[in-house]
Amino acid sequence: MLKTFPKGGIHPAENKLTSSREIKRLPVPKVVYVPIAQHIGIPAEIIVDRKDKVEIGQVIAKSGGYVSSNIHSPVAGTVTKLDMIIDTSGYKKQCIVIRTDAKNEANFTETVYPLKKKIVLKPKEILQRISDYGIVGLGGATFPSHVKLNIKGDKKIDCLIINGVECEPYLTADHRLMLEKTEEILVGIQILMSALKVPRAIIGVENNKKDAVAAFKKITATEPKIQVAALQVKYPQGGEKQLVRALLDREVPKNGLPLDVGVIVHNVGTIFAIYQAVQHDLPLIERVVTITGKKMENASNFWVRIGTPIKDLITEVGGLPEGTRKIVNGGPMMGKAIKNTDVPVTKGTSGILVIHADEASRGETKPCIRCGECVTVCPMGLEPHLLMNLSEKGMYKKAGQEDVLTCIECGSCSYVCPSHRPLLDYIRFGKSIVKNLESSKN
Amino acid sequence: MDTPPIVISASPHVHSDRSSKQIMYDVVVAMIPAFLVSLVVFGINALIVTATAVVSCLLFEYLIQKFLMKTEITIWDGSALITGILLAFNLPAGLPIWMIAVGSLVAIGIAKLSFGGLGFNIFNPALVGRVFLLISFPVQMTLWPTAVQNNTTLADAVTGATTLGILKEGLQFGGTMTELGTQIPSHLNLFLGITGGSLGEMSALALLLGGLYLILRKVITWHIPVVVLGTMALMTGIFWLGDPLHYANPVIHLLSGGAILGAFYMATDLVTSPVTKKGMVLFAIGIGVITVVIRLFGAYPEGISFAILIMNAFVPLINKYCKPRRFGSKIKAKIV
Numbered sequence: 072m073l074k075t076f077p078k079g080g081i082h083p084a085e086n087k088l089t090s091s092r093e094i095k096r097l098p099v100p101k102v103v104y105v106p107i108a109q110h111i112g113i114p115a116e117i118i119v120d121r122k123d124k125v126e127i128g129q130v131i132a133k134s135g136g137y138v139s140s141n142i143h144s145p146v147a148g149t150v151t152k153l154d155m156i157i158d159t160s161g162y163k164k165q166c167i168v169i170r171t172d173a174k175n176e177a178n179f180t181e182t183v184y185p186l187k188k189k190i191v192l193k194p195k196e197i198l199q200r201i202s203d204y205g206i207v208g209l210g211g212a213t214f215p216s217h218v219k220l221n222i223k224g225d226k227k228i229d230c231l232i233i234n235g236v237e238c239e240p241y242l243t244a245d246h247r248l249m250l251e252k253t254e255e256i257l258v259g260i261q262i263l264m265s266a267l268k269v270p271r272a273i274i275g276v277e278n279n280k281k282d283a284v285a286a287f288k289k290i291t292a293t294e295p296k297i298q299v300a301a302l303q304v305k306y307p308q309g310g311e312k313q314l315v316r317a318l319l320d321r322e323v324p325k326n327g328l329p330l331d332v333g334v335i336v337h338n339v340g341t342i343f344a345i346y347q348a349v350q351h352d353l354p355l356i357e358r359v360v361t362i363t364g365k366k367m368e369n370a371s372n373f374w375v376r377i378g379t380p381i382k383d384l385i386t387e388v389g390g391l392p393e394g395t396r397k398i399v400n401g402g403p404m405m406g407k408a409i410k411n412t413d414v415p416v417t418k419g420t421s422g423i424l425v426i427h428a429d430e431a432s433r434g435e436t437k438p439c440i441r442c443g444e445c446v447t448v449c450p451m452g453l454e455p456h457l458l459m460n461l462s463e464k465g466m467y468k469k470a471g472q473e474d475v476l477t478c479i480e481c482g483s484c485s486y487v488c489p490s491h492r493p494l495l496d497y498i499r500f501g502k503s504i505v506k507n508l509e510s511s512k513n
Numbered sequence: 514m515d516t517p518p519i520v521i522s523a524s525p526h527v528h529s530d531r532s533s534k535q536i537m538y539d540v541v542v543a544m545i546p547a548f549l550v551s552l553v554v555f556g557i558n559a560l561i562v563t564a565t566a567v568v569s570c571l572l573f574e575y576l577i578q579k580f581l582m583k584t585e586i587t588i589w590d591g592s593a594l595i596t597g598i599l600l601a602f603n604l605p606a607g608l609p610i611w612m613i614a615v616g617s618l619v620a621i622g623i624a625k626l627s628f629g630g631l632g633f634n635i636f637n638p639a640l641v642g643r644v645f646l647l648i649s650f651p652v653q654m655t656l657w658p659t660a661v662q663n664n665t666t667l668a669d670a671v672t673g674a675t676t677l678g679i680l681k682e683g684l685q686f687g688g689t690m691t692e693l694g695t696q697i698p699s700h701l702n703l704f705l706g707i708t709g710g711s712l713g714e715m716s717a718l719a720l721l722l723g724g725l726y727l728i729l730r731k732v733i734t735w736h737i738p739v740v741v742l743g744t745m746a747l748m749t750g751i752f753w754l755g756d757p758l759h760y761a762n763p764v765i766h767l768l769s770g771g772a773i774l775g776a777f778y779m780a781t782d783l784v785t786s787p788v789t790k791k792g793m794v795l796f797a798i799g800i801g802v803i804t805v806v807i808r809l810f811g812a813y814p815e816g817i818s819f820a821i822l823i824m825n826a827f828v829p830l831i832n833k834y835c836k837p838r839r840f841g842s843k844i845k846a847k848i849v
Contacts, residue, residue: 078840083527161521240527312840325841397520403527410521430527431520437533437590438632443788451840454788474839482525489533490632496523 073278075303076313079450081483083240083306083404085279089363090243092371094251097387099171099178103145103378105131106158106166109417110207111214112138117167123150127177128354131167134202140215141205145356145376148172159400159407159414166415169378186254187350190262197266197349204348205355205418209340210234210245210309211401213419216341220267222330231263231272232318232329232336235287236302236309238277239402242422244359245339247372249276249283252343257290259346260297263337273298274339275318277308306404307481311336313450325477340421360384360416364425366392375416381423382412396431399424404482434491445484445494451477455484455494462501471505478502536783537591539730543723544598544778550706550716555606555658559712565610567597569617577626584630592631596620599639602713602774603818604646606658612650616642636825637785640818647818657709675710676703676769677814680761689758703768713778714771724777733781736793737800741776742767744801752809760809770808775800775817785825792828792835799824 108114115132125131125144132142152168171178192200202217222228233256237245249256260272274291276284278301287299300318307313312323314336321332329336337345340358347353356377362384363370369388381398385391391398391412399406400420445455453474461470475498484494551559574593578586587593600620604613620642628634647654657675676697683693698708706716713720727733746763753760766772780786780800787796800820807816 078837081529083529322844323841324844325839327841396518397522397526399524399526401524404525406524406526408519408521408523408526410519424526426526433522434528434532438630440533440536440632440783441786441788442536442783446788446837449837452837452842453839454836456788477839477841480524486525486527487529487531489531489536491528491532493523495525499523 073301073303074317075305076308076317076450078452079448079483080305080307080313081448081486082304083486085304086240086363086365087243087246087279088241088365088367089361089370089372090246090280092243092247094247094359094372094374096181097373097375097379097384099146099376100379100383101171101173102151102380103148103169103171103376104154104156104166104380104413104415105142105145105169105378106156106164106415106417107132107142108158108164109142109213109377109419110140111212112136112140112218114165115139115142117153117165119150119167121150121153124148125150125169128356130354131169138215138218140207141203141354142167143205143354143356144169145378146171147175147177157410157414159409159417159420161407161410184347184351186258188258190258190265190349192349194266194268197262200348201345204353206341206344206348207355207418208338209344209358209418209421210338211405211419211421213417216337216345219335219337220263222267226330227333228267228269228330228335229271229333230319230335231260231267231269232314232334233260233272233274233339233342234309234311234314234336235274235276235280235283235339236314237280238304238306238309239404239406239421240306241363241424242361242402243363244361244372244421246280246283247361248343248359249280249339250286253283253286253290255346256339256342257287257294257297258350259342262345262349263342264296267335269335271296271298273300273318275300275302275314277302277304279304307450307479307483310450310479310481312479325474355418358416358418358420360420361422362388362425363422364392364395364427365430366394366427367425375420377416377418379416380412381409381414381416384416384423385412385425391425392427394428395425396428397426399426404486405480433493436492437490439490439492442489444487444489448483448487450481450483451479453478455498456492458501459492459494459497462497462504467501467504467508470501471509475501475505534591536732537595539727539732540595540778541591541598543726543732544595544602544713546719546722547602547713547716547774548598550719551602551606551712554706554715555712558606558658561610562604562606562608562613562712563598563601565613566601566604566617567594569614570594570597570600570621573618573621574626577622582626587631590631593621593625596625596638596642599713599778600642602778603639603643603711603771605654605656605711607656608646608653612646612653615649616646619645632784634784635828636822637779637782640779640822644818644822657711675814676708676765677808680765681808681814684759690761691758697765700764700768703765708769710769711771714769714774717768717773720773720777724773727777727781733777734790734793736790737781737786737797738773738776740794740797741780741801741804742772744798745772745805748802748805749809766805766808770815771817772804775804775821779818780821780824785828787828787831787835789832789835789837792831795831795835796824796828799827
């Protein structure tokens with residue numbers, strides 16, 4: 072019996088349409104739009120100005136605080152504007168617009184980096200580089216990696232978990248990366264293990280990616296400190312707390328972090344970015360993006376420069392199919408619907424999902440019949456139907472007492488509700504108000 | 514590139530293919546075997562009772578929503594249909610049509626719509642209708658046409674007592690199980706449905722078949738029915754072992770008096786039962802205990818309808834105290 076987390080979870084249709092499509096390289100766009108808030112925390116501070124010439128990988132916005140991250144120029148070119156553009160969040164955000172220099176060879180030569188196994192940097196230097204090179208969690212949460220790796224005080228880490236779960240339907244970016252960069256990821260794991268001095272690491276992969284499991288098993292056969300664990304397919308297993316519970320049987324305390332139970336979790340994409348930064352001196356300026364959808368015949372995976380407008384990606388696979396009604400940045404469970412295709416790819420863009428009119432609308436909301444399905448599937452042990460009611464009626468204090476803030480917004484409740492109730496919408500709303508209430512108290 | 518009209522909504526962007534309506538119609542499907550058995554046993558009378566109950570439930574829901582509440586008409590969501598069938602299942606064949614209509618009015622008008630309609634009612638509507646009729650028309654409501662003999666003509670329906678009715682009377686007047694045993698149907702006949710009683714409680718086999726369907730379709734979980742029946746078996750078993758002359762054995766109790774009908778189809782009503790598994794178990798134990806207490810010590814021979822209604826009243830309280838364990842709280846001992 073394969074491992075999984077015990078409480079809650081759902082099995083949405085996997086629809087991994089692109090799992091056998093090799094990662095291709097998207098041509099460097101003519102113009103890139105680089106937002107300065109691509110990570111959780113404080114936005115970066117812009118350090119370039121209009122008409123400045125920038126090189127590939129040059130820092131263009133500096134980390135704005137501890138929980139923040141540097142941002143590097145994804146192309147060589149000229150800064151044309153410092154503008155406000157609509158990003159994934161739907162709000163206008165500050166962003167740096169750079170015109171790619173069509174004459175600069177560096178933009179168009181594809182360097183092949185040979186596998187480099189020997190780690191020369193010392194632990195401190197490794198951590199510094201992760202911080203300097205703008206590495207953030209690439210699984211979607213975009214939490215600055217150096218903050219996660221900064222282990223303070225008496226906290227002891229005995230296990231590093233590599234998150235290769237990719238439980239979101241449709242997305243295959245991590246899957247492809249694990250197949251195509253298996254050895255690089257292994258070196259990345261060793262880099263982190265040496266930097267943090269952790270005695271062991273576990274790579275967790277859901278069993279719908281048997282080839283990735285096999286690939287890791289093969290190359291870790293001689294690595295006694297690194298285990299590979301195939302997991303039962305269940306959403307939201309990619310959630311940190313669920314993954315730690317599934318692999319190690321340890322439960323992260325309420326309001327706590329994996330650190331509290333001696334674990335650090337990193338996504339495979341992040342590990343690869345760390346490898347690139349440490350071994351090849353490359354800052355985070357590109358990532359793998361899955362572009363997919365049921366009607367997208369050429370759905371595939373691409374290496375995409377940060378700041379590339381999503382429409383470039385869509386054009387590359389033949390444009391939006393007839394009858395497209397929704398475009399989602401991310402997967403169908405947690406991704407954000409975007410208003411137009413001018414929105415740029417950022418560090419957190421793991422995929423673009425194009426949804427046809429048949430599936431774009433929600434069902435009609437009916438009264439709650441108290442079937443309890445939402446309670447059954449909630450991986451955090453919450454009562455979504457109750458939290459929705461409390462938020463709807465403005466009983467925020469009570470919602471706080473019912474642990475609304477511990478909701479991970481996985482969407483399992485809304486997914487199963489037979490009455491199509493907008494449970495998560497109201498819970499998110501309730502969360503934001505409870506958060507404000509609590510911060511105003513402090 | 515021109516962007517087509519785009520829908521913006523918050524995640525999740527996919528939904529499971531289950532709907533409330535589908536759940537409701539699954540329940541209807543699950544009741545078909547028991548309905549067929551009632552047709553075999555009571556003939557045209559079963560059809561008349563069921564049709565009357567269903568039509569009047571739908572009609573009253575329509576009329577009240579259209580003219581009194583002036584809200585959306587929801588008669589096709591399946592819930593009024595279920596109430597109608599369940600009400601019919603709880604009535605004796607041959608009950609006057611107007612009484613059935615009154616029962617339907619109470620079920621839909623008072624128990625369901627006056628609370629706010631589907632999802633807001635506290636008590637199981639069909640049971641409220643049934644109990645209202647039982648209290649208002651005790652004679653007609655306990656006039657049970659006997660099985661098999663009369664399934665064609667309405668005029669000369671022979672009536673007889675139900676299994677539990679015979680036992681209740683007999684034991685009260687000093688009879689013993691040995692004497693009464695000959696007057697009640699055999700266990701096998703009880704199981705197959707060759708017995709007296711209300712429409713839907715005839716065949717345990719048919720009811721279990723439907724119950725299994727509900728569990729397989731994930732409309733209900735095993736918790737409520739198994740715990741209700743288990744509690745009843747345990748309690749009646751203790752009394753029977755203590756004094757087999759004056760107490761019926763658990764098999765008789767489980768197979769008669771609508772125990773299976775109540776446990777699988779009425780106690781499990783989603784709206785009026787607890788949300789968590791823990792709560793369901795507590796709720797079901799309550800139903801089992803109250804049912805047995807009424808059967809052994811109360812005035813009524815059956816009791817499960819009352820037991821379910823009484824426990825329905827506790828559901829909000831049970832929901833309040835039987836919460837799921839929050840992730841990351843009250844963690845059991847763990848080694849780091």
